[in-house]
Amino acid sequence: MGIGIINWLGTNQAVFLSSLLILGYVASFCTKLSDTCASEVGKAYGKRTFLITTLQPVPRGTEGAVSLEGTLAGIFASVVLAFLGWGVGLIDVWGILWCVLAAFIATNLESVIGATLQSRFEWLTNELVNVLNTLIGAATAMLFAWMQTNI
Numbered sequence: 001m002g003i004g005i006i007n008w009l010g011t012n013q014a015v016f017l018s019s020l021l022i023l024g025y026v027a028s029f030c031t032k033l034s035d036t037c038a039s040e041v042g043k044a045y046g047k048r049t050f051l052i053t054t055l056q057p058v059p060r061g062t063e064g065a066v067s068l069e070g071t072l073a074g075i076f077a078s079v080v081l082a083f084l085g086w087g088v089g090l091i092d093v094w095g096i097l098w099c100v101l102a103a104f105i106a107t108n109l110e111s112v113i114g115a116t117l118q119s120r121f122e123w124l125t126n127e128l129v130n131v132l133n134t135l136i137g138a139a140t141a142m143l144f145a146w147m148q149t150n151i
Contacts (some may be wrong), residue, residue, distance in 0.1 A: 001011035003019025009137070014043070016149070019145075020142045020145055020146060021142075022090050022091065022120065023090075023091050023095050023098060023099070023141050023142055023145050024138035024141060024142045025090070025138070025140065026081075026082065026085035026090050026091050026095065026099055026141075027099040027102045027103065027137050027138045027140070027141030027142070028134040028135070028137055028138040029081055029085075030077075030078040030081045030082050030085075030100065030102070030103040030137065030141075031097040031102060031106045031107065031129070031133060031134050031136070032101040032103070032133070032134050032137075033077045033078060033080070033081050033103075034074035034075065034077050034078040034103040034106075034107045034137075035074065035075050035103075035107045035110055035130070035133055036077075036107075037070075037073040037076070037077035038070040038073055038074030038077075038107055039070065040070075040073075041069055041074075042049065042060065042065065042066065042067040042069060042070020042071075042073070043060050043061050043068045043070075045067075045069045045070075046060050046067030046068075046069045047067065047068075047069065048066075048067060048068070049062065049065040049066065049067045049070075050065065050066055051064050051065055051066075051115055052064050052065070052066050052108065052111040052112055052115055053115045053116060055111060063111075063114035063115060063118055063119065064111050064112065064114040064116070064118075065111070065115075066108070066111055066113020066125070067068055069144035074103070074104070074107050075100065075103075075104060078099060078100045078103035078104070079096075079100055081099075082095070082100050082103075083096060084101040084110065085099065085109040088099055094148060095141070095145065096138075097138075097144075098111050098141040098145050098148075099138070099141050099145065101139075101141075102136075102137045102140035102141035102144065103136070103137050105137075106134070106136040106139050106140060106142040107137075108134050109133070109136055110130075110132070110133040110136075113129055113132065113133075114129060
């Protein structure tokens with residue numbers, strides 16, 4: 001079946017699809033590490049935390065809270081992991097940028113979800129929000145790369 005799909009797509013398109021999927025793979029890890037570092041550093045060292053939807057001060061650890069310290073830690077973590085992905089040949093230099101931007105976007109969207117939806121729906125657990133976070137990060141990086149190539 002895989003050979004049939006490659007034949008149907010053509011070699012160039014199959015290689016591009018493969019590189020997009022690998023980029024999504026790396027971006028998902030960048031996103032998860034960014035989110036984890038942002039959350040943990042923000043909870044431990046965040047001097048001032050704000051609710052992402054209103055920018056009102058809130059206690060550390062509040063769902064949807066962000067801090068400068070946590071945000072910078074998340075960005076740093078995603079940069080390190082993206083460079084690792086580039087260093088081992090999984091992504092190109094543009095992939096570093098796409099992974100870091102996607103991780104930043106997805107991590108902030110996860111904070112928005114935490115601040116707005118998570119308390120309303122009992123089934124929207126932290127685990128499910130984390131899955132959504134990594135999916136958003138992967139899809140966003142793949143979309144950026146696709147747009148760079150096709151637009």
